[in-house]
Amino acid sequence: MSCPFCTPAPERVFYRGDLVVGLWDAFPVSPGHALLVPIRHVEGWFDASP
Numbered sequence: 001m002s003c004p005f006c007t008p009a010p011e012r013v014f015y016r017g018d019l020v021v022g023l024w025d026a027f028p029v030s031p032g033h034a035l036l037v038p039i040r041h042v043e044g045w046f047d048a049s050p
């Protein structure tokens, strides 16, 4: 199964670090809403690196 977060549209990426990618939300719940996506695939929030 393909992962939509591994190949985001370049215009959505506002940050790319070693652990996290920052993406502008395609359907923001409020102005400026963004997603911080861990690069490593994890099952849940608490499996992510501190």
Ligand SMILES: [Zn+2]
Residues within 6 Å of the ligand: 003, 004, 005, 006, 041
């Ligand atoms: Zn992915």
